[in-house]
Amino acid sequence: MSLWYALVDLLPFEWAQPGQMLFMKNALLAILVISPLFGLLSTMVVQSRMSFFSDALGHSAFTGVAIGVLCGLQEPMWAAVSFSLLFSLLFTYVRRRSALASDTVIGVFSSTAVALGIFMATLDGGSFTKFNALLIGDILSVHPNKIALLAGVLAVILVLWSCAYNTLLLSALHPALARSRGVQVFWQEAVLNAAIAVVVTLSMSWVGLLVINSLLVLPAAAARGVARNTRQYHIFSVVGAVVCGVIGLMTSYYIGASAGASITLYLALFFAGAMLLQGQRR
Amino acid sequence: MSIHIHNNCTGHGCEGLCCLELKDVGVTMGSDELLHDISFHLHCGEIAALIGPNGAGKSTLFKTVLGQLPHSGSISFHRSDGEKRRPVIGYVPQSPAFDQGDPVSVLDFFAAAIGDWPVFLPLPRRLREQVRGCLARTHAEGLLDKRIGSLSGGELQRVLMALALEPLPHILILDEPLSGVDVEGEKQLLDMLDELRRTYDLSILLSTHDFATLEQYADKVILLRNTVLKLGSPSQVLGSQEFQDVFHLRMGKGVE
Secondary structure, X not given: OHHHHHHHOOOOOHHHOOOOOHHHHHHHHHHHHHHHHHHHHHHHHHHOOOHHHHHXXXXXXXXXXXXXXXXXXXXXXXXXXXXXXXXXXXXXXXXHHOOOOHHHHHHHHHHHHHHHHXXXXXXXXXXOHHHHHHHHOOHHHOOHHHHHHHHHHHHHHHHHHHHHHHHHHHHHHOHHHHHHOOOOHHHHHHHHHHHHHHHHHHHHHHHOHHHHHHHHHHHHHXXXXXXXXXXXXXXXXXXXXXXXXXXXXXXXXXXOOOHHXXXXXXXXXXXXXXXXXXXXXX | OOOOOOOOOOOOOOOOOOEEEEEEEEEEEOOEEEEEEEEEEEEOOOEEEEEOOOOOOHHHHHHHHOOOOOOEEEEEEEOOOOOEOOOOEEEEOOOOOOOOOOOOEHHHHHHHXXXXXXXXXXXXXXXXXXXXXXXXXXXXXXXXXXXHHXXXXXXXXXXXXXXXXXOOOOEEEEOOOOOOOOHHHHHHHHHHHHHHHXXXXXXXXXXXXXXXXXXXXXXXXXXXXXOEEXXXXXXXXXXXXXXXXXXXXXXXXXXX
8 A cells, every 4th residue: 555655645636745635545546446347347237238237236235235234244245245146146047037028027126125125224213324325435435455355356357357258248149149159158147247246235335326337337338339349348448437437536526526426427428428429420 | 271071971861971860859848848759860961941830949949959958859960980979060040139339340259259368358360360261151251340230131141150160060050041131142141051061061950931942952841830740852841731731820810
């Protein structure tokens, strides 16, 4: 961390004075880890048409926290990770087994998870306000050991991408063709869903549950409009996420709005810009 | 590019030839019997067309041959040297509708399917040339950098066919290759199938609803409705009572 602080201290911002505003420097580093993570996952969420699913995962993560709090756990985060992992695997299984359309299954799961979460949170006349922080998120409260954890997750996702990107892509593009070439499509979906579950759950306290899905959808949705192949798709999505992440954090610092919301608004601008560019090309 | 040539197959039956043999194959799902008592031979270099009304079990039969469904009876592949081994099967799915905006080039799609190199990284030149070589088999090398969503029906068929030919299969299965292709594309496709079976001595099994062109290319026609109703040359099957029954029944329902 001291290396990072020394590095940031070179920046010409008022908060970058040596020894001051450590929370802001932590937040900046956290953004630099979280945004490429979401930029990467985003490419697959959009390609596999899972943006509604990732939204439902956020809800299930909240339920996990509520369960963790109810059980009196010190770190409800791990209860949340376990619950959303369970949720994502169960969902993958039910979707495969049932004849219902995918969005219907997601709707069923999502509403059940939210109801369960609110039920648990308000049991015994409990107050819901203690969960408000989760809904909005606070990147400035991020602790260095959590940043290390997120960096670990980023490394795992990079390894997953290197080993399994091809089969993930093929399963998303054409499941029947993937199957005929020996790809275990069910497990591809399960692994991807589990990865998204873990990332969403671990980042929600900093990004905010209400806007976290936008980070999983907007970068790739914007990149799709302008990319002509998979390399460009990844570059636009990841760079877009990082740039919007950093300027969103700055904006929130100077005008005092939520960082998660600011980042999302910049991503929306990025998306609008990409749409305009695409419109001109046609 | 390596070209694998099977031994020539002449004669009848499965002895000493390379041939796919289905014997009393049945598929049951839950309480539904989807297929029963399916038996036929398919030799190398032969084109067999599978016809039948919707829901007759054509796709189920394909999945079964591809090894994706549990079945009764036996499916075996005899190589010309007498060895019995699982054949390599190339599968061309029914023309899929890719999203217009899919940011995936033909090169990405192909490389993702045939190799281990993750396609979100810059691709090595060698891989690019390998894919170009594969596409050349179906005269699709010019499509290398096009997005898959922007291809026409005929172009997409050629790409999918090139993909099914890598690795070079013993049997090529095509699910309704003629749907979504215009007249010009249809002729090109049929010429290409003919070229492929001659060059690589492949067995080709395809499903179709287009009976008019059957006589031009099919060596064998299999009329399917849960089981094989009639098997023979195009003229034998098209002129049969079974063919009349199956397709008149459907018309009758439509008029009702």
